[in-house]
Amino acid sequence: MKITKIPVATIMRMSVYSRFLTQLNHDGIEMASSSDIADGAGVTSAQVRKDLAYFGEFGIRGVGYNIKELNEHIRKILHLGDEWRLALVGIGSLGRALIMHKGFREHGFAVNCIFDNDPAKIGGFFEGVEVLPAEKIREAVSQKKADIGVICVPAAQAQNVADALVEGGIKAILNFASVNLVTPPSIHVRNVDLTVQLEVLTFQAGESIGRYG
């Protein structure tokens, strides 16, 4: 499997398919067509077939997919069988919201270290995990074998935090800071900038209604 050829959009949809298949399985449904999956994910059935085709042959023509089997395949493709350990940096309102995010734990993600540079927060506990000072990032991430760093600090501090996470041995970063991080090519970074998401909407909505700011 040559991953470089698989678009990120396909991976994102695979995650959505898995979520929907989990729900169908939970509802006691055994088989689904690509069109059922498409409806649940808000895409076309051609898209579902194209996405799945990147990873092999699934389902039986004219019969559909065995939901449990397909979901197990997708979860394996996404490497979701195991627990992934998250290192969260910055326990402000967004960091706290992430810690409380039910979906993370349900999907096998567990925050196993938390960092902040606010003396009032250091030594406190969130969901049983102690808040350590930011200067301990490298040491603690390495010791606790965290896999993915989650950056929830202001933009000005994000690069330093990313450097420390990388030195600690993190493999990937989910970055909520509004800044482009410079990292080694082996480190996978996803940027989630909420303002960018809103600005896509203002562009689209502004065009639709002929609004000019």
Next chain:
Amino acid sequence: MKITKIPVATIMRMSVYSRFLTQLNHDGIEMASSSDIADGAGVTSAQVRKDLAYFGEFGIRGVGYNIKELNEHIRKILHLGDEWRLALVGIGSLGRALIMHKGFREHGFAVNCIFDNDPAKIGGFFEGVEVLPAEKIREAVSQKKADIGVICVPAAQAQNVADALVEGGIKAILNFASVNLVTPPSIHVRNVDLTVQLEVLTFQAGESIGRYG
């Protein structure tokens, strides 16, 4: 300008360029090359030129772009000159984090109505905005002319909330619930599923290190 031909990824990068140009302008810098902008946004300079070309001719060959002018153009393209009114539904930990999000207000987004179905929260205030019961969504959104709905409720309630927002006259929805919303074609929807973002990273990191879950 035919917006249907402009990829969402281009719009997202335009938002990132604007953020970087704002910072350069703030630092007192007047001119930038496409390569300067590319470095700041983490893309190639060919990408910057290609993205900008969707919207017209900017900059002078061999000289570069006037930062302030280009940023004003981009902000106009993204319809950011005006204030956009947000209706936030679900004031749990994520909803509170969004209300506190500095970037929103800085970029001209103001939450002007908040809804929840928890009696303990209804009547309370966040950033000066009163929490109304969820059954008031349609009426209040229409009355306060909210432009964009932000859905931070559990997946099971998200569709009902989306329906009420649409009936109230919302133009676009930023959806944090892990569910595919069914809305009229005129309503623009962006899904921000944090678990999906993490699963892209587990796929990529899992491939790199040969990890199987």
